Amino acid sequence: MALATSDLETEYQIARGTAPAAHTSTPSNTGRDMQDTGPSFEAVMTLGAGSGTSPTLDITFDESDTATGTYTAISGGAATVFGQKTASHANTDVVKVITGRTKRFVKAIWTIGGTTPSFTGGMVLLAKKASY
Helix, strand or coil: CCCCCCCHHHHEEEEEEEEEEEECCCCCCCCEECCCECCCEEEEEEEEEEEEEEEEEEEEEEEECCCCCCCEECCCCCCCCCCCEEHHHCCEEEEEEECCCCCCEEEEEEEEEEEEEEEEEEEEEEEEECCC
């Protein structure tokens, strides 16, 4: 029997939501073009160490009609899908499905709080291409 394989890049649009790094303040993420995809996408987050005094990480997703336009929150629970992360969530991998997108460009927003906070991690966005 032949093994069926699939190339993710053929079926999915893959974009970096947040660069992998040690983030000590809210990173400035670029809007990612999701034009040829459906209204939902997957966000894959890898979170390493969290440090500082009472560090917190809140993740939301914004959308816009243009890359440099005004971004607004994606409705439908995207604001709370990951829940607040703290230092106790170190070495966590999370995959969530985000629904409710109605605009072309998507941006992951990482809001970092606390006293001298630091979170090591990154995020990739995957959206199934409309042709699949």
